[in-house]
Amino acid sequence: MFRRERGHMDNPQQSDVQDTQGQPPELAEPIASKPSKVSDYQNPDYYINRELSHLAFNFRVLQQALNEEYPLLERFRFLLIFSSNLDEYFEIRVAGLMQQIDFSREQVGLDGMGPQQVLKEISQKAKEYVELQYQILNESLLPSLRKEGIRFLRRNELSEKQQAWIKRFFYHEVMPIISPIGLDPAHPFPRLANKLLCFIVSLEGKDAFGRDTGMAIIPAPRSLPRIVKLPEDICDGRDNDYVFLSSIIHRHVSDLFPGMDIKGCYQFRLTRNSDLDLEDEVEDLAKALQGELLSRRYGKAVRLEVADNCPQPLVDFLLNEFGLNNEDVYQVSGPVNLTRMMSICDTNDKPDLVFPPFTPGYPKGLHSKRKHSNNVLDLVAKQDILLHHPFESFTPVVDMLRQAAKDPDVLAIRQTLYRTGARSEMVDALVEAARQGKEVTVVVEIRARFDEEENLALARRLQEAGAVVVYGVVGYKTHAKMMLIVRREGRQIQRYAHLGTGNYHAGNARLYTDYSLLTCDKILTNDVHKIFQQLTGMGRAVRVRKLFHAPFTLKKGLIDLINQETNNAKEGKPARIIIKINSLTESHIIKALFKASQAGVEIDLIVRGICCLRPGIEGLSENIRIRSIVGRFLEHTRIYYFENGDEDSLVYCSSADAMIRNLDMRIETCFPIEDQKLAARVKKELEYYLTDNTRSWQLQSDGDYEKNKPVRGQRRRNAQERLLDTLAVIVNKPSTE
Template sequence: MTTQATEETTVIDLDNPELYINRELSLIKFNERVLAQAMDERHPLLQRLLFLCIFSSNTDEFFEIRVAELKRQIEFGQAKILPDGMIPEQALEAISEQYHPLVERQYEILNDIILPALREEGIRFLRREEWTEQQEEWINNFFNESVMPVMSPVGLDPSHPFPRLVNKTLNFIVELDGKDAFGRETGLAILPAPRSLPRVVRLPDEICDNDGDNLVFLSSIIHAHAGDLFPGMTIDGCYQFRLTRNADLEIDETEEDLANALRSELLSRRYGDAVRLEVANNCPDELVEELLKRFNLSEDDLYRVDGPVNLARLMQTLSLVKRPDLQYDVFTPGLSKALKLSAKNNIFDEIRKSDRLLHHPFESFTPVVNLLMAAAKDPNVIAIKQTLYRTGEDSDIVNALCEAARNGKEVTAVIELRARFDEEDNINLASRLQESGALVTYGVVGHKTHAKMMLILRRENQQLKRYAHLGTGNYHAGTAKLYTDYGYLTANDEITYDTHRIFQQLTGMGKIQKTQKLMHAPFTLHKGLIDLINKEAAHAKEGLPAKIIIKCNGLTEPKIIKALYKASQAGVSIDLIIRSMCSLRPGIPGVSENIRVRSIVGRFLEHTRIFYFENNGSPKLFGASADWMERNLINRVETCFPIEPSKLKKRMIEELNLYLQDNCQSWELQTDDTYVLNQPEEGEEAISAQSSLLERLALRA
């Protein structure tokens, strides 16, 4: 490590690449931790299968976005050198080295652990050699009636070139022998499986000799009947494969109509440049070479798999089998009595009395929906402003906004059309709101609107009173049951006024709006966080109490990391709870020996963003929509809000400390960028933060 010696001290170069972890490789480590959950017998069996599927889905997105971007940089000679110093070619090589063993491990877990365990529980994925005569007859009818009519085999010849395959779809390459009706003898065909068909089919109980659930992979059905699609010809081989393409959209934001520009680009996502090829492991080498050549891919981009090429589609299993004993117990989220609406209980009165803090999914998302529904009906409410990033297809939030607009309220919705993989839903959402009479804007050119804000203006005693909801997560009732997030309901005049000014800035034009309580990106948040970190460092140098606790999803922003390194050098105790990507390297002598990094992976996806600063015994605590990444702090519209009421602050700190005490689902980042699972020592109490919060906030309620 390079150092510069002076007469008084040794200065460590904080720009040294050895101090930083590559963000893509760090994200692979997170996916590895997700995969490890499939092995954890503390999870119910079907939940372990779900983790296997989530790993597959995460991997798809990793290649569609991360790997695709690295390949794009190489193609156009626009390499972005990150603080770790790795060039794109090196990153791709490291990705290949790390991901191939992980994918192999994924299929070992499926074939050797999960499927046998499911079979013991009466959930069987039947191979073709296991089909009884009665089952074969049913499958044959299913193929003829539901599969074959929607399949379009393509024999390869000069008039039938290789088809343009859609991103992530199931396909087969078929070896043929013989001549067809036109005398053609091509030898190869491509068989795309229709996306409309389920990848797992449940056999009727009456044709099964055993109790339980009997399932068949669609790929097995197509394999068994491939010959029916090529009558009179011999099938010498039929092998499944799947192509992953670049799915990142490039939108010209100077277009007059962003929605139309985005709508036209959505189709291109299906046919972006190829980035990965998955092929059945029994596919002959010459066919694999043909596919690689066809898609301009190398051996590093090839993944041979021992099973279905898209394990994410196995999520269907959870809806096909009714085995609650193999899943987590259903729970009812907690809901305080004060927020339970009744004829005698007005939600505006309750929020005006005191600020409310909601910790999802342990506490219900219902009060947020109820607040908006009450506002839609309340004759005293004159305006509602809302940001929408991801909301879901059938959203009570959107229904309430539409009702409010139809009831004559001034409804303004700031919709982020470019929320990745939700673009089409958000375009439809925008149209629906506009049809109801709402004013819809698409945020700011060049900056995604990721802030989570709701503002309600109500006429009270001949004056306007503002109410706000600020959150760390999206206005999505579905993810509110699966992601951990905080929601903050307040009528605080300063906070609600700040919220109003940020909305004005989003929908109008003008100079930076000064705020009293809120920090917001891309203007004040980045500098504000660095100032708070530096203040802790100054306190430590003076011998005053100095401590930082940060909980967020990613930490990659270089200036923030440098500030944390300097704070550690000054003696600040720093605990970082970073779910996925972390480019900071802890435990380096003279740099980060006072920094500890942990990741929590469990039943719920950790999504809260909480920032704690000791502040010489008068702690400052914030919730935020932003992670500590370049995109959030520099290229997005984000909000960061203070938690000031002493009761709420005390509660949030206690909950934050639970995550630091977790010794069941927490992984410690080591200096060499590996993670080690924490486990209770002999005689030590086992603590799971998620289980404890579920007990405190939901089950007891």
């Protein structure tokens, strides 16, 4: 039986792991059965391990593949997203732990666990999850897809026509570019790139030169498709029959070694450390990064995935070659590169097997059809606009920049770019603005993980158009989402700003939940102006009035707001905190929340992924409730809500999570929602998430997550569906709910 409900519990140089101020775990005070108030916040029992919490989030993603309320291809997509997430987890987080051990720089986290213990638990849990993943794939999803006419054919299922077509495909498309490598003293074990599909072949006999090495390696070039669609005319009119590249190579592997006896052919894939290591003191950040990108594909080995029918001697041979041990090998019952199957979800013409499409909503005063659209700047001049993506369109943000690029009264545009996408309308508009002679300054974060190469190309394109491009500050990633437009209006200069919780990426704006604030508030836009000056110039930390900004005032500002709620509770005033973020690891924030809970503040945390705070400990965190939402869209908004006693509540949105890397090692912004109608709207939408009983998981004090379910007589509540109903227009909405 599949387990459905309970779960188990980025850069190593910029780790979110924190020490316990030198206090050995064995000296920490144990949790009393009924403490009045806990005063020692160093006890490792009060915290959850960062890496195991991260892995637990990935497990919650995997469990979406079992959710029969989702359309079939969406369940399949979640299974593949789990693979993609796990790849990055090993490339960055597991690699970082291994690196700590290799360099004798082992760090003990708040939870008291060192990297060796964490790696053992990761291996045990990840192997359990991967086994479940392939069980779901083979026993549930593939049979269900087959019933819907989407078939992945095995070698023994192929008809004579299909076999003949595959043979031609192999000889014309595969064999000319594949390079089998026999292993001998003149052909040492090849240097295999990160996550490359490969095969180890066991041979018998002598080749033309009299060699009898008994073994060969076949790397599959990335240019070859991992899934091959078969023509309808050889599939009895079916247009969704596929065969894996691995099956094609297996079937014809003997053609690569003529005259040799093939004893076995087994697929495998190696995962390597993919983090980049840039020194703080480099003369040219772009050139240094380009050099690092060349070596990323060949970092230290961290994981070996291999077919579960591969004989143990061959597995041991591979482990020895890669410097790995048995804890690092994952034997799988199916393709080793599941992520490459994602194309099936995106290209298959089966509308009933995917989520129904929807049309994002537009704010009042703007039209969805651009030819009738009002000038966004003119509307922002009258009122702040708050957009909740993807339920509301990202287009007004793009239009604001596009219109500014063409507006003869606009003098300057400044923007940060972290992730934008290969074909970005935002970049097109910035290029046009620069060519129109406007002062365009763009802070491009070329160290955005796995988007570095693309961002370097975007930077070159902007520079060629005449924009001023800077790469932020060495040692601090620019993660803030800011756009500033300077416009002459009569005799005055007016500034307009966009501040967001997510990236300037139109694709992500359809898949991630994020807030956008469009404003011309004089103080707020002046704050944005000062931060841009700080990023592009040099000088002491600037004073801003309404924004919090990391690494200077954001952490202190959040702690001060938490402490104010603590004081309000002690004084008998209304006190409540709601925080919705992606991750919570920062120790000072956690301790401030502990103290607030002890004072009686009611605290609700909506933490999508990593959470190191252990809730429900009497005398410490019994007033803290923590839930995770995993649904159709990736929850990405960062919101900080404070009841604020008898005054108006305080609502902030931010580009930052409550993590060390965000608060201490990145350029981040946290901006207030001052319009009370908009602030009330944010609070209302937070309540949707707090009452969700279909896509939410509750973190227990033992570190496990339990899926929330409607109790008898209770209505089903799905926060994302309620937001779609409220803010968007769903096309062909199913009538099941």
